[in-house]
Amino acid sequence: MKWILSLTEAKTCGSQEVGGKARALADLTAAGFPVPRALCLTVAAYGRFVRQTGLRQRIAMELGRKDPGEMRWEELWDASLRIRNLFLTTPWPPGMERRFRQEVEAYFGAKALVVRSSAPCEDSAAASFAGLHESIVNVRGTSALLDAVRKVWASLWSDRALLYRQELKLNVHGSAMAVLIQELACGEKSGVAFSQSPSKPGTLVIESVWGLNQGLVDGDIEPDHWELQRDDLTALRHRPAQREKLLQPIGGQVAAAPLDKWQMGTAPLNAQEVRQVAKLALHLEDFFGNPQDVEWTWQGKHLWLLQSRPVTARQNAGNDDQRGWYLSLHRSMENLQNLRRRLEQEILPGMEAAAAGLSCIPPESLTDSQLAEEIIRRRGILADWEEVYRTECIPMAHGVRLFGEFYNDTLHPADPFEFVHLLENAGMRAVQRNRRWLELAMAIKTDSEIQTDFFKDAKLTGPLQERLEELAEETGLEKNVLRGMLNRMAQTAGFKPAAREPQNAKHLQKEYLARFPQEDRERAAEYLELGRASYRLRDDDNLSLDRIRRQVAAAEGEARRRLALAATSELQALLNPEKTKAGDGRQSGTHWLSSTMEIRVRQLQGQPAGPGVVTAKARVIREASDLTSFQPGEVLVCDAIDPAMTFIVPLASGIVERRGGMLIHGAIIAREYGLPCVTGIANATDIIQNGERVTVDGYLGLIVIHRD
Amino acid sequence: MEQNLESNIRQLLANQNCAVLATSENGRPYTSLIAFAASDDLRRLLFVTARATRKFSNLRQQPQVSLLLDNRKNCGEDFRDAMAVTVLGVAGEVPDAEQAERMNLFLERHPLLQEFAASPSCALLEVKVQRYILVSRFQNVMELVFES
Known part of the structure; x- marks a missing residue:
């Protein structure tokens, strides 16, 4: 069966074989729309690749460790990083590669290309996958093309695509996709158009940027925005952008560059060009019979149509579209660099200043009513900072992820988490x-x-x-x-802290940079620097926020002390009844069904988060007071390592944590001390009892509870 | 997961006709394939064997046994989807008083073995289960332990 098709051949296929995007472009090409030349790798090509290489089963295993529906996003990200690396490190079967090279070299010659996903259910009117799968722009040479196709295939298993498919109740395990290989239409200005505005009936919307439109689609570059009346194309509104930069093809990639002065002061499209784009969008709506979301680019006098898909029900529904959230799981270098500056210069110093300010007012010096007020004030301040923490500190974790993806994409290591070594000793x-x-x-x-x-x-x-x-x-x-x-x-006899000798971070960094050609080193260093900053800041922010928390706790503690002496209604109302004591309603690792039958957990699969194996007594930490009983050499079992706990980590021999993921706080701190660590053990603190002997296998991500 | 343990074991026992039985001959392990039936309370596994077999004489010497049954399909997805249960228990002949009832239970499950089971040279045996150890998702291990 043929698995590389021209768009003419793709016209006779269903979108189950070539995907929605390729099918639409095939129709448009046949109807004479100005579409760049393209080839389609069918869904069957993907199937052949994963079957012949054995990848299909390895993906099934990767996603089979745990029900994907039960995985936290961090765990899904880890799984998809591993799967992506499987694709990148699995060579094309020789027969497929030979055939592929022949076909694409004969068809495109040495032209620059774009590789896009074309999934079977993609771009239907009910669901849009726009932006969830990868597109790779400006691919040059067949070897780079072979790589690019594998990356696009791998994006079928990206965290955001997995989450989105789960939400749509699509079968995760049976997924497959076609791929579109297009000539790169290297326009001077590009954009999108909605033949029908999702929010304003009767209105047509156009957005445009200088250069390639990838920056617009990713949200990195602000576009000029036009609204036109649909019936006569009267201009209703033009909102100019703060024009600063453009994306353009450089070498074998796409990079941002500053705009020329005249471009900063000029909208990418003139009035006539706006009308031309609008007409194209309406023409497409007529052709398909429903409102269209169109991508286009302008090369000299020529307007190219890059793709056209239905404006989805989800876009119409506005806020219901969760895709926006999934898309936010990928952040650009620039976005993260700005975030880093804000964290370093404003947010962390802000938290420290807030805590210092609060500590100037000793709760003991206040009257009861002042104390009540102070508690409310402190809680308010804490709530505000917690919100900042959620919206700005947590997303900084993407810096580590971005570095990891860059590392794996460019260096193709056998171990997808090799990059983590470069982050260690980040000076937390x-x-x-x-x-x-x-x-x-x-x-x-x-x-x-x-x-x-x-x-x-x-x-x-x-x-x-x-x-x-x-x-x-x-x-x-x-x-x-x-x-x-x-x-x-x-x-403790023979007590020796687990702290490792600081490794030579400089040496590792030098080795890393030496793996890149000279011209790419600056970029490589930039990714590393961002990764390290992200790694460090994600730990430091916890400490700063904790200082504010302690100020709240101090005021509440004072109130509690006074209440113990005499009941005061204003203080009483502020303090919640004490939390129920530990142990209530918890299930334990030994669970009695009846008096004569007992269920025990013997071994559980979590995520390997710090290499090493240890067998030792478990110490379950549920609250700060449990810390005092921690004995050197015990395995620390917790829900999530909080800042107050980190200082016993060097005394521990291993770590088990309920929260899953390679890049969560507990895993980071465990690796700093070279401790075996397993994360993602559901109910860890309930299943494991104090004093039980446990094995933590940080290579395989297993814990074993030894009971007899 | 814990709630599913018992039902997963039940399902495996209900869907598999055969299990691997491990006996021991002077410390040397010996495995055989047997057709079995499980009692409703999961406490007993029944099987029939000719008295002349190696497994039978092994059992007389050393009644501690282990069994394995699983639902693998012999394909790559097994590593994700297949479950296996290891059984630990003590085997012995079913006492005369319980013969009729137990034999019915066994034959309900394996009507094709009627003739074989009725042979005077065969014995009806039961394994009193002490523990089930269920492995799922490749490496998750849970145990169901019966008090003796």
Whole structure:
């Protein structure tokens, strides 16, 4: 069966064979619309590739570890990164490759190309996959083309595509896609048009940017915006953009460049060109019989039609479209660099200043009614910062992901998480804090004079006392709690903190850069720098937010203290009844069905998040007070590692966490200390009991509970 | 997951006709394929064997046995979809008083074995189950343990 088709041949196929996009372009080509020449790799070509290479089964295994419907987004991202890497590192079967080379070289010669997805259910009137799958613009040479096709195939399994298909209840495991290979129409100005505005009936919308329209589609470059009356094409409105840059093909990729001065002051389209685009959009609506969402580009005097698809029901429904959220899961370099600046220069200092401001008002000095007011005020401040944390700090995690994708796309490592090594020792505050803490423990252990003071429970003085106070302030734990832990650490025979020698980050970085040709090194360094900043900031922000939280807790603690002495209605109303004690309603790893039958968890599959294997006693941490019982060498089992917990990490021998993912806080901190870590164990803190012997297999992502 | 454990085991026992039985001959493992039937409360697995077989004499020596049954289809998806259950228990002949009832249970499940089971040279055996160990999704392992 033929699996590479011209658009003329594709016209006789259904969209189940060539995908919605290719099918539409085939019809348009036949009808004489100005569409760039293209070839289509059919759905069967994808099937042949994954069958002949065995990828089909490996994808099934990757997604089979856990029900995809139960995976958190972070876990899906990890799975899709692994799948993407499988595609990138799996060579084309020789027969397919030979055939592919012959056909594309004969058809396109040495022209620059665009590779786009064309999924069978894509671009129907009910669902739009626009932007969920990958398009690769400006591909030069057949080897690059072979790579590009595999990347587009892999995008069938991107986190956002998986989530979206799940939402539409499409069969995740049976997915396949066709691919479109088009000549690159390298326009000087480009854009989109809606023959019918999704929000304003009777109106036609055009948006346009200088250069290629990828920047517009990705939302990186603000377009000029026109609205026209549909019936007579009267211009209703033109909203000029703040024009600064354009995307253009450079080498084998697409990059942003500043606009010339005249372009900044000139709209990409003149009135006549606007009308021409509008006419094209209406013409397309007539042709297909429903409103169209059109992509076009202008090359010299020639207006090219790049693609046309129905304006979807979802676009019409406005806010119901979750696709926007899925699309936001991918952020551009520029977007993240701006976010980084905001985090470093405004948000983290802002959090620190807020906490410092609050700490100037000691709750003990307030009257009851002042204290009540202060609690409300602090909670308000915390709520505001938590919102900032959600909307701005959390998305910074995409910096690590962007670096990881870049690393894998360009270097094709066998291990899809190899890039994580380059992020380690990013200078996180938590690690610096832990270093001081461990130094103190070692000082107590080795200096007999200090030891005597310390163990005698004598009142500490001098530098020792200062360091203890400093640590108490930093961790938010009470001094006697810290002292108790230091005591235990110092008395544990053979205690040695897990802290690794700082690796030579410079050396790793040099090695990494040397793998790129000279002209790409600057870009490679930029991605690494962003990844490292993202890795570090995602940890630091927790510490800053925690400082504000502690100020709220301090005020509430004072209120609680007073209530214990005498009931005051204004304070009483503010404090929720105490949370139900741990253990209530929790299921445990040993679950009795009847008096004579018992269910036990023996081994669970999670995600490998830090390499290594250890078998040791488990310590389940549910709240801060559980920390004090932590013994050096135990396995830390928790729901999610919070800032107050990080300082016991160097005492742990392994980590098990409910939240899943390679790049969550617990996993990051575990790798900083070289600890075996498994994440994504549902109900971890309920299934595992204190004192049980557990094996943490951080290579395979397994935990084993040893009960007999 | 835990709620499904019992129903997954039930389903496997209901859908598979045969299981691999492991016995031991002076510490040396020995495996055979047997047709079995499970009791409703999952506590017993019944099977019939000729008394002259190796497995029968092994059982007389060492009644501790293990069985394995699974629903693999011999294709790549098995690694994701297949489940296997390992059974630990103690095997012995069904006492005379219970013969008729147990034999009915066995034959309901395996009517084709009527003649074989009726042969005077055969014995009806039962494994008293101590534990089921279910492996699913390649590496998830859950246990259902019966108190003795």
